[in-house]
Every structure is written in structure tokens, then in C-alpha cells.
Amino acid sequence: MKRRRFLFLGIFVLFLGLLYMQPVWFPRSNAVPSSDNVGHKDPPATTLNYVPIKTQGMAEWIGKNLTDFQETFGVADEKVASGFSFTIERYYLAEDSYMEVNVENESITAIKFMGEDASMIQPFDFGMTMNDLAQLTMVYPNFKIDYSKNSVGIELTEDDMNYRPLLAFDNDSFAILFFDLQQGESSLYSVMYLDKATLLKLSPYQVTEGESPHFVADKTNDWQKTDYKKQQQSVQILQSLRTRDGSTPFHLLTGLQQVSEDVLKNIDSEPENILTTERLQALQRSQAGLARSFRLTNGELKDALQEVSQEKIEGFFETPIYDPMFSILSWRSDPYLQAWFSNNKVQTLGVAYSKENVLVLMQETQQTENSTEESDN
Numbered sequence: 001m002k003r004r005r006f007l008f009l010g011i012f013v014l015f016l017g018l019l020y021m022q023p024v025w026f027p028r029s030n031a032v033p034s035s036d037n038v039g040h041k042d043p044p045a046t047t048l049n050y051v052p053i054k055t056q057g058m059a060e061w062i063g064k065n066l067t068d069f070q071e072t073f074g075v076a077d078e079k080v081a082s083g084f085s086f087t088i089e090r091y092y093l094a095e096d097s098y099m100e101v102n103v104e105n106e107s108i109t110a111i112k113f114m115g116e117d118a119s120m121i122q123p124f125d126f127g128m129t130m131n132d133l134a135q136l137t138m139v140y141p142n143f144k145i146d147y148s149k150n151s152v153g154i155e156l157t158e159d160d161m162n163y164r165p166l167l168a169f170d171n172d173s174f175a176i177l178f179f180d181l182q183q184g185e186s187s188l189y190s191v192m193y194l195d196k197a198t199l200l201k202l203s204p205y206q207v208t209e210g211e212s213p214h215f216v217a218d219k220t221n222d223w224q225k226t227d228y229k230k231q232q233q234s235v236q237i238l239q240s241l242r243t244r245d246g247s248t249p250f251h252l253l254t255g256l257q258q259v260s261e262d263v264l265k266n267i268d269s270e271p272e273n274i275l276t277t278e279r280l281q282a283l284q285r286s287q288a289g290l291a292r293s294f295r296l297t298n299g300e301l302k303d304a305l306q307e308v309s310q311e312k313i314e315g316f317f318e319t320p321i322y323d324p325m326f327s328i329l330s331w332r333s334d335p336y337l338q339a340w341f342s343n344n345k346v347q348t349l350g351v352a353y354s355k356e357n358v359l360v361l362m363q364e365t366q367q368t369e370n371s372t373e374e375s376d377n
Contacts, residue, residue: 050140055169057122058111059193062173066103076101080233083226083355084215084322086110086198090233093117096240100325102198110194112325114240121191124177128188130162133177139165144209145196152200153209160205162186163333174199178329181338189244190329202322203292204330214289215322217355227353234324234351234358241332241341250349251365260315260350262308264359267296267317274303287319287356294319313363314340320356327358 061069066089070076076089082102086109091099097115101108118125123136133139141156143166156166163179163186175193179186194202200212235252242249266273272280279300286294296304296317305313316337321327331337340362350361 049142049144050166050168051138052168052170053123053137055171055173057124057193058113058120058191059169059171059173059175061108061111062171062193062195064108066101066106066108069101069108073099080229081218081221081226082322083218083221083223085218088323096243098237098240098325102194102323109198110192110323110326112190112192112323112329114190114237114325114329124175124188124191126188129185130165130179133165133188137167139167142208143168143205145200147196147200147213151210152207152212154200154205155208156205159335163335164204164330166199166205172196176204176326178333181333181335181341192326192329202326204326206292212289215320223355227355230324230353230358231351234328234353234360235349237325237328238349238351241328245341245344247344248346250347250362253348253350256313256348256350256361256363257352258350259305259308259313260352260359260361263304263361264317264352264354264357266307267304267359268354268357273307274300283319289320293321311363313361315350315359315361317357317359319358321353321358322356324353324358 073091077092078090080088080090082088086102086104089101089103091101093099093115097117098112099115099120100110100112102110102112113120116126125132130139139161141161143154143156145152145154154166160166163181165177167175167177169175173193173195175191176199177188178190178192180189197213201215203212203214235250239249271283274296275283282291283294285291301315301317304317305315318327332341343362346365348363348365350359350363352359
């Protein structure tokens with residue numbers, strides 16, 4: 001037994017010696033790759049920043065003077081104060097077709113178009129799918145934008161890329177494409193062209209680097225008038241989208257409209273009644289422009305509604321809202337709000353604004369003949 005043990009130990013030590021001395025006895029040569037293989041060994045590019053496409057369509061007007069625009073398209077049918085640094089020139093092009101032009105210091109900062117005239121949105125086309133868009137350009141998830149000596153990074157989520165992707169043009173303008181979620185396969189139904197300042201101030205995407213600028217309310221603005229005009233325009237756009245879907249138009253009844261105004265007033269004056277301390281701080285950060293938009297949860301809205309109505313009402317509160325048409329287009333392209341726009345049942349609508357805050361309520365209409373008289377809105 002001892003002899004076998006010594007034999008095993010001897011073989012084991014010899015094996016270890018051979019293993020560890022191999023690099024010394026048989027050194028490897030440093031292989032130098034041939035020039036033919038160098039190119040194939042380069043690491044892939046790591047930048048995911050966007051590449052602009054050629055400026056076309058309404059993007060050519062971003063940054064141009066309003067007077068020059070009016071020489072081509074005429075004077076707007078309506079001019080509305082936003083309550084912030086820009087005004088909104090509104091064009092009624094045809095039934096359920098709108099164009100809104102945001103103007104700041106006589107310069108065009110954004111153009112929103114919703115209609116059927118595809119010549120207005122070249123190189124895009126109404127009804128095009130994401131697959132069609134992929135034939136035109138790549139959809140990028142990350143954008144690094146230089147603005148006012150600072151750099152701001154933004155990132156698109158998967159839902160953003162599928163339903164409201166962002167594209168850049170080579171004149172430093174951008175386009176947000178809004179895809180319809182109602183027709184099975186999503187299709188393009190609206191486009192917003194905008195400059196980098198407006199993009200960063202609206203903050204529709206997640207900021208990953210730097211700090212976005214934000215709009216500041218005009219202290220001299222007639223907010224009562226502005227809130228009423230925003231309410232009217234929002235109802236028009238929501239009705240147009242409803243008609244576009246082939247759904248029954250919303251009922252506009254004074255009862256629900258009054259509820260929306262009362263509830264919004266309570267939220268504005270005493271938000272602590274429905275929000276925890278943490279949620280109240282989140283609301284304040286959002287209103288100060290230090291965070292993205294803030295929405296009430298279903299439970300918080302239910303608590304707010306209980307103070308003025310016991311009937312079954314659904315809705316949502318959001319702040320800050322600077323541009324109603326942009327926000328409505330964003331809501332419609334939000335998968336989490338899809339049920340609101342795909343509900344074909346007869347609905348009553350109430351919309352209320354208070355500066356940068358908005359409350360939208362909907363209630364299923366059971367017996368319209370017993371409802372309150374229709375509003376003038």
C-alpha cells in the first residue's frame with residue numbers, strides 16, 4: 001500500500017511540474033493581425049445619438065417669421081393666448097382638420113397638424129405604419145440636444161418609439177409623430193413640428209442628462225379667458241378624434257362640466273386633502289418645472305370626486321399642460337389611456353382648465369333625455 005501511495009504522489013508531482021513549466025519551455029509568439037483582419041476586429045460604435053434627416057414639409061417653417069408664413073397660408077382663423085411665452089394661431093382647414101402654429105416673438109416655434117392632406121407632412125403620410133416609417137429612417141431611442149450652452153439628454157421608452165417617436169431634421173427642428181392606437185395596427189394621424197426649445201420645455205420624454213428649461217406663466221395674462229378658450233378648443237379636438245373613430249360624439253352637458261370645474265377648483269386650492277405628503281411634494285416639483293408631468297392616481301381622483309359627486313365618473317388630472325392640442329395628441333397615443341378613446345359607448349364629457357392644470361371627466365350616459373340641458377360649448 002505504501003509503495004502505491006508513493007507512486008501516486010510521484011506521478012502527481014511530475015504532472016504539476018510539467019503543467020506549470022510549459023510556458024517556460026514553449027513560449028507563445030505574439031501574433032500580429034494582418035491588415036485584412038484589422039477592420040473586422042474594430043469594436044462596434046457605441047453612440048446611439050440621433051442622425052437628422054433632410055428638412056421637408058412643415059419643418060421648413062420652424063424658426064421662420066410669422067408674416068412670411070401668413071403670405072402662404074393666410075391669417076389664422078383664431079389667435080389664442082397660451083398664458084405662457086407663446087401664442088397659438090389656429091387654422092380650421094376642413095372638417096375635423098386643424099393646424100395650430102405656436103409663435104414666440106413673431107417666430108414660429110411649433111406647428112401641429114391633424115387632418116388628411118398628406119402634402120402638409122412630407123416625407124410622412126397619414127395612415128403610414130411604423131413599418132412604413134422604418135423604410136424612411138431609423139427611429140432613435142436617445143437624443144442629446146445642445147441648448148443654451150447646456151446639453152440635455154432624453155430617452156424614449158418602448159411605448160414612445162412605437163406610438164409617438166421623435167425625429168430630427170437637419171435645420172435643428174424636430175417632429176413628434178402621433179400614431180393611432182384604435183385601428184388594430186397603429187397608423188399615423190397627426191404630426192407636430194417644433195424647435196429644440198419647445199421640445200425641451202414640453203418635456204414629453206424622459207430626461208436622462210442635464211436639466212430641461214420650462215415655460216413660465218405670464219402674470220399679466222387673463223387666465224379666465226384663456227382657460228375658457230382652452231376648454232373650448234380641447235372639446236373640439238376630442239370631438240374630432242371621436243368622429244374620426246366612427247364613435248358616437250360626446251355629449252356636452254352642463255352637469256358634468258360643472259362637476260369638472262368644481263373638482264379642479266378643490267384640487268387647486270386644497271390638494272393636501274387627497275394627496276399624501278410624498279405625492280404633494282411630487283405635484284409641487286412638477287408645477288415648478290423640476291419634474292415631468294404629474295397625474296392623479298385613480299384612487300386620488302375618486303377621493304376628489306366624492307366631495308362633489310356620488311355618481312360613477314372616470315377621468316384624469318394632469319399638470320403642467322402648456323399646449324392643449326399637443327397634450328391631447330399625447331393622451332391618444334398613450335397605451336394606458338387607450339380605453340378612454342376606444343370606448344364606443346355614449347359618453348358625456350367635461351373638461352376644465354386652471355392655468356397649467358387640466359381635469360378631463362367622462363361619464364357613461366344612461367338616459368340622455370333626462371340629462372341636464374346641453375351646454376353651449
